[in-house]
Amino acid sequence: MSSLVIVDSECANLNSIYKAARMVSLEAVISDNPKTISSARAIIFPGVGSFAHAASLISKKKLRESLLETVARGRPFLGICLGMHLLFSGSEEADLSRVNDPTEGLGAIQGEVKRFPEGLPIPHVGWNRVDPVNAHPLFAGLQKGNYFYFTHSYYARPEHKENILSLTDYGFSFPSAVINGNLYGVQFHPEKSGSAGLRLLSNFGKIIADQQ
Amino acid sequence: MLAKRIIPCLDVRDGRVVKGTRFINLKDAGDPVEMAEFYNRQGADEIVFLDITASFEKRKAIVETVEKTANVVFIPLTVGGGIDSVEFMKVLLQSGADKVSLNTAVLNNPALIQAGAERFGSQCIIVAIDAKRIGQPSPAVDSKWEVYSHGGRTPTGRDVIEWAVEAEQLGAGEILLTSMDADGTLDGYDTDLLSSVADAVGIPVIASGGAGTLEHLYEALTSGRAHAVLAASILHYGTFSIAEIKEYLVKKGLPVRPVEN
Numbered sequence A: 001m002s003s004l005v006i007v008d009s010e011c012a013n014l015n016s017i018y019k020a021a022r023m024v025s026l027e028a029v030i031s032d033n034p035k036t037i038s039s040a041r042a043i044i045f046p047g048v049g050s051f052a053h054a055a056s057l058i059s060k061k062k063l064r065e066s067l068l069e070t071v072a073r074g075r076p077f078l079g080i081c082l083g084m085h086l087l088f089s090g091s092e093e094a095d096l097s098r099v100n101d102p103t104e105g106l107g108a109i110q111g112e113v114k115r116f117p118e119g120l121p122i123p124h125v126g127w128n129r130v131d132p133v134n135a136h137p138l139f140a141g142l143q144k145g146n147y148f149y150f151t152h153s154y155y156a157r158p159e160h161k162e163n164i165l166s167l168t169d170y171g172f173s174f175p176s177a178v179i180n181g182n183l184y185g186v187q188f189h190p191e192k193s194g195s196a197g198l199r200l201l202s203n204f205g206k207i208i209a210d211q212q
Numbered sequence B: 001m002l003a004k005r006i007i008p009c010l011d012v013r014d015g016r017v018v019k020g021t022r023f024i025n026l027k028d029a030g031d032p033v034e035m036a037e038f039y040n041r042q043g044a045d046e047i048v049f050l051d052i053t054a055s056f057e058k059r060k061a062i063v064e065t066v067e068k069t070a071n072v073v074f075i076p077l078t079v080g081g082g083i084d085s086v087e088f089m090k091v092l093l094q095s096g097a098d099k100v101s102l103n104t105a106v107l108n109n110p111a112l113i114q115a116g117a118e119r120f121g122s123q124c125i126i127v128a129i130d131a132k133r134i135g136q137p138s139p140a141v142d143s144k145w146e147v148y149s150h151g152g153r154t155p156t157g158r159d160v161i162e163w164a165v166e167a168e169q170l171g172a173g174e175i176l177l178t179s180m181d182a183d184g185t186l187d188g189y190d191t192d193l194l195s196s197v198a199d200a201v202g203i204p205v206i207a208s209g210g211a212g213t214l215e216h217l218y219e220a221l222t223s224g225r226a227h228a229v230l231a232a233s234i235l236h237y238g239t240f241s242i243a244e245i246k247e248y249l250v251k252k253g254l255p256v257r258p259v260e261n
Helices: A014-023 A034-038 A051-060 A064-072 A194-210 B032-042 B056-072 B086-095 B104-108 B111-120 B160-170 B191-200 B214-221 B242-251
Strands: A004-007 A028-031 A042-045 A077-080 A111-115 A124-132 A146-152 A154-158 A164-169 A173-180 A183-186 B005-013 B047-051 B077-080 B099-102 B125-134 B144-149 B154-159 B174-179 B205-208 B228-231
Touching (some): A004 A034, A014 A028, A014 A194, A014 B086, A028 A034, A034 A064, A042 A064, A042 A194, A124 A173, A146 A194, B005 B205, B005 B242, B032 B047, B032 B056, B032 B242, B056 B077, B056 B086, B077 B125, B086 B099, B086 B111, B099 B111, B104 B111, B104 B144, B111 B125, B111 B160, B125 B160, B125 B191, B144 B160, B154 B160, B160 B174, B160 B191, B191 B205, B191 B214, B214 B228, B214 B242
Parallel strands (some): A004 A028, A042 A077, A077 A183, B005 B047, B005 B228, B099 B125, B174 B205, B205 B228
Antiparallel strands (some): A111 A154, A124 A146, A124 A164, A173 A183, B144 B154
8 A cells, every 4th residue: 555645636736735744744645646546545635726627637537436446445535625525526616417527526425515605705715713513533632713724615515414524604604624434525725724734634644544 | 704814925036035124033034934934933824925026037036935935834825026927827836825916917918817717716816906096085086096017116097996896807816905105104004995995896805005003904904894914014123013913903803813822
């Protein structure tokens, strides 16, 4: 089994995630090789940009099966921002009528990705509080209401309450972290959230270590 | 609730911080990486580097600066100054910048906003606007401001509010709004300008120019309806620390991210 793999989704924040992971002694490789991803010990799945573009990229690079394989094997898997959205099957951001085409997400968590309602400044950008719904190792050592850095116009809404790991308030309460087994998704950017973000990445490292 | 952001702005030329800082005992107050680390420790919510390097040949200095900063500072990093192509945006973003701030180049070529937003997402694209008031403030007539380019040297004939709306439509994720009238005066932000733009667009406005007191920052964030304040002189000259600013804003009831220790 190889190492922690940061999936090369060609997004701009790839190196920032790599650097932040390295800061907390998480050595990772950046790769878009399906074999490397299939055999990864754990996955970080970053993403910024648009849902349709990212989903079609996964399809083009033939990463869909590899990613789903790591999920099925219960390998620790962390989707960040758009990477979190891609854990769901579709998004209002992409054309939902085109089911089963390359704009489909992984469908690893049931639910939908919706645009923030009108009336609030969009994107939701800046530091906001994250309240874990229950104590969880991913948030170990972090206070309730710790601030994390967000920048997004869409948010994920799991169909089942038990998939919600944390909530954040932006006019209304929306899920800022989701969970399904060893699969995690965070809407905020831990790599840009100062010491709180580094702590979360370090916690993810502990989750990986505990799998051994 | 979304926190109001305090953003130090560092002017960088040929890889060195230009406006000296009088107060900090840093080994090298001219080193942008060290300055960024210092403000990060102080509780800054983001860092802006404004590259004022004159010659094109020396532009790679800012890329190195960004790369080194991103190795040690894990808060959002914005780079502005002379960015005139999607290629250069890409280089900066891959080096560790999270956002680019576009000004003169997009006044000449507004399509560059769209190209950047489509390629990297709107969250990466800040449009910086240097605004100068037309005429004297008067209760009788609505205020108007003109956009200036080339670091505030060249009037463009464009209306600030119209340009802000156009920038948003083209895909800008935030507006960085500098009042040229207020800049450097320490007499307070032009809150009239700020609120006029904030009311016209749906994206966040970052206030810049004129901060001299804590009250000024509060006004920009309340009556000016800004989401964030950019600050240079009052931080660099040690008038206030970021902790003092945040403590004051909290007392006044505004949400801010606490300074971590």
